[in-house]
Amino acid sequence: METQGADQRHHAVTDRGLALILISHVDRRVLPALSLAARLPEFDLKAVHLSFDPLESQQLARDWMELGFAWIPLHITEPGDETFVDSVRSVVEEESEERSRVLVIVPELDLDRWWQTLLHRSTGRRIARSLQALHRVSTIVLPYAL
Amino acid sequence: MLTILKRLLVGRPLATDEQEHQRISKVIALAVFSSDAISSTAYASEEILFVVALGASSLALGLHTLVPIACAVALLLAIVVTSYRQTIFAYPSGGGSYVVSRENLGEYPSLIAGASLLVDYVLTVAVSISAGVAAIISIPTFRSVADQRVTIGLVLIAIITVANLRGIKEAGRLFAVPTYIYISVLTLLVGLGLFRVFFGHISPVPFNPKNFEGARQFGGSLTLFLILKGFSSGAVALTGVEAISNGVPAFRRPESKNAGATMIWMGVILGTLFFGVSVLASHLKPYPSHAETVFSQLGRAVFGNGFLYVVLQFATAAILTLAANTAYADFPRLSSIIARDGYLPRQLANRGDRLVFSNGIIFLAVAAGGLLVAFGGLTNALIPLYAVGVFTSFTLSQWGMVRHHRRHRGKGWQRGVAINSVGAVATGLVLLIVAGTKFSSGAWVPIVIVPLIITLFVSIRHHYRRLEDSLAIEPEDVRPVPDNHTVVVLVGRVHRGVVMALQYARSLRPNHLVALYVSVDEEEQARIVEQWERFNFDVALEIYHSPYRELTGSVEKYLEDLDERWPGETVTVVIPEFVAGRLLSPTQLLHNQSAGALKLALLFRTRTVVTSVPYHVESKKPGR
Structure with a gap:
């Protein structure tokens, strides 16, 4: 596969993978994901935030920069005509078209009491299920124990 | 099935832009x-x-x-x-x-x-x-x-x-x-x-x-x-x-x-x-x-x-x-x-x-x-x-x-x-x-x-x-960010020395890791590519075509391209080097000559580190 170099002087034989970290909040639950990402030198890194509220997203981007996470570029995407899980799938599908492999990292709270599931959206497993049919895509749901 | 039922009952989803309408x-x-x-x-x-x-x-x-x-x-x-x-x-x-x-x-x-x-x-x-x-x-x-x-x-x-x-x-x-x-x-x-x-007549409710x-x-x-x-x-x-x-x-x-x-x-x-x-x-x-x-x-x-x-x-x-x-x-x-x-x-x-x-x-x-x-x-x-x-x-x-x-x-x-x-x-x-x-x-x-x-x-x-x-993060809670770091492993042929060099490169935990082969001959290039795929190395091999059959200039140009691709990163060039049993064997001289020239050229390049990973041919033991 040709690398899109400035003047096509070189090309890659095995393309670099992409590690896509889904970011809903900038707090401790993203730390294991960042730590994992730092151990993936063979992957390009990208953080993706699906924005449902522009003000919240602005604050999230500010926190991202202030906490020094800018070594992973943060992409803020506004979801289209889809639900949250479908929007994630679309983003991943689009990325996977140009990559040999995509690793999706989903930070999630580890909920151990039944009532906590009523108070939190646990989309990690739903995302993993939705992505399992995609070729060259694997998903890691990274639980953060409360 | 559930999705179809949902669409039938609830209709198609609406984009945020449609909210105004x-x-x-x-x-x-x-x-x-x-x-x-x-x-x-x-x-x-x-x-x-x-x-x-x-x-x-x-x-x-x-x-x-x-x-x-x-x-x-x-x-x-x-x-x-x-x-x-x-x-x-x-x-x-x-x-x-x-x-x-x-x-x-x-x-x-x-x-x-x-x-x-x-x-x-x-x-x-x-x-x-x-x-x-x-x-x-x-x-x-x-x-x-x-x-x-x-x-x-x-x-x-x-x-x-x-x-x-x-x-x-x-x-x-x-x-x-x-x-x-x-x-x-x-x-x-x-x-x-x-x-x-x-004004008229109406009977009350019976x-x-x-x-x-x-x-x-x-x-x-x-x-x-x-x-x-x-x-x-x-x-x-x-x-x-x-x-x-x-x-x-x-x-x-x-x-x-x-x-x-x-x-x-x-x-x-x-x-x-x-x-x-x-x-x-x-x-x-x-x-x-x-x-x-x-x-x-x-x-x-x-x-x-x-x-x-x-x-x-x-x-x-x-x-x-x-x-x-x-x-x-x-x-x-x-x-x-x-x-x-x-x-x-x-x-x-x-x-x-x-x-x-x-x-x-x-x-x-x-x-x-x-x-x-x-x-x-x-x-x-x-x-x-x-x-x-x-x-x-x-x-x-x-x-x-x-x-x-x-x-x-x-x-x-x-x-x-x-x-x-x-x-x-x-x-x-x-x-x-x-x-x-x-x-x-x-x-x-x-x-x-x-x-x-x-x-x-x-x-x-x-x-x-x-x-x-409990989830709030303060800047001091965040581990030091890995210094923006790219490692390029130079590859001439596929041999044990390359495997060791790749292992060493991974141990540096860089943000980006690539292998570089400077190609001067298409047949040789095809062989390397075939070997690389066969060995299934988990690292991208990039090929740089060298029109003038010259290693140092090609690597320098490739590094310039990398600077554009991943700006502001420190680049470490890892060179797998043979160390033969006999000192100053002709092969070793030949290899080290190219490597030496490259090291010298890159010495003056900013944010660039060059390191050799020696491979002891006789002992076949990894050396550092």
Whole structure:
């Protein structure tokens, strides 16, 4: 596969993978994901935030920069005509078209009491299920124990 | 399969951009936000009669007090509408009592307002649906299904739930037609009825003692308590008045002006029709009964059993069923505002597929259905539960508005203080009357439930706060960010030395790791590529074509490209080097010559490190 170099002087034989970290909040639950990402030198890194509220997203981007996470570029995407899980799938599908492999990292709270599931959206497993049919895509749901 | 079913029921999802087009005109808004308030004309007069006529066991005594009570309710309506217009202009982003209380009175008053309103929205659905079913089974042809009233009610709730899940504008259009038919036919009923009362001839409703349920053997006396209790029942006509102030953002621009005008229309229509029905009833002498509604009796007296009567009954059933839409429009909106403040689960704050808050809609439907089943679908049994919440939120909202005017002191603030003070005192007084006179007959239910909901709100908020604290990150909590680092492993041939070099490169944990082969010969290149793929190294091999068969310049140019690709990174060039058993063997000299030149060239390059990973050929042991 040709690398899109400035003047096509070189090309890659095995393309670099992409590690896509889904970011809903900038707090401790993203730390294991960042730590994992730092151990993936063979992957390009990208953080993706699906924005449902522009003000919240602005604050999230500010926190991202202030906490020094800018070594992973943060992409803020506004979801289209889809639900949250479908929007994630679309983003991943689009990325996977140009990559040999995509690793999706989903930070999630580890909920151990039944009532906590009523108070939190646990989309990690739903995302993993939705992505399992995609070729060259694997998903890691990274639980953060409360 | 589930997705297909969801699409069929709920329709295609809407993009955020389409939200603007979901805004509704005044004509549609009047139907969407006022159907609750206007539809209460269908049962408010009857509910007064249920108290004053049955309580005193004398229909004549009850009818005698109907018009004075209706006057008091109409005056209260005028006060509340005038007060709420102030809120609409002060709070164009909507939110009603909850937001006004939160901003002016503090946390707990706002939670009381929020919980009260949520309870009343559920009751609005239950009461409207049960009254709608009562209108249908009042028609003589449908009397046989009277014992199925709960089932019919549940079916109607299911239909209206799906209609709302499909989106507010479509729902608004759907609901506008019956609302306007109802207003027209009721105007005709009141107009024609009163004309015949005063200028023509009309017979009163024939009294059926069997249907006049609750009539006792001995007559009672009409005490002040009963009159106040009757007034409390009539005050249910005001439920839903606040809906417009909650839904200001759904109006077309200028939102506040349009919402304010709609509020006035609604007040005039509701007040006139309610008062008209009460005056007509006082002349035609209908009796409260579970078998046939007062409205149906009036309809048959004025229109006979013909077409207009049937239209009246079906329009009544339709507007009452659709009146629940006011709650369907506002319950999810209010619960989402409360959820955003962290007092309800975050799921309720989410927009559903069609920009309505589907979780809230579903919760509302389930709760209202439960109430309908629990109270046997009888409007009369549900009414005492009603109105406590609404007058609590009215009072808090008006009190909050007084504080708002005093704090902001905008243009005409003194007038605002006067209007809202009158509103606060009047609604506060009505709240005390409703709670006092109806406590034992059902008002205790919301009085108990509202504090329980507030406890739930506070617990949820406490959970989220605790979680927020435990998840908060300070800059010092974050591990040092790996220095932006790219490692390039130079590859000449595929051998053990390359494997070791790659292992070493990985141990540096760079942000980017690539292998570079400088190609001078296509055949050689094809061999390397084939080997690389066969060994399945987990590192991208990039090939740089060197037109001048020169290593150093090619690597330098490649590194320039890398600087463009990943700017600001430190680059480490890892060179696997043979160390032969004999010092200065010809092979080693050859290799080291190229490597040495490269090292020298890169020595002067900024942010570039060159390192060799030696491979001891004889010992075949990894060396560093």
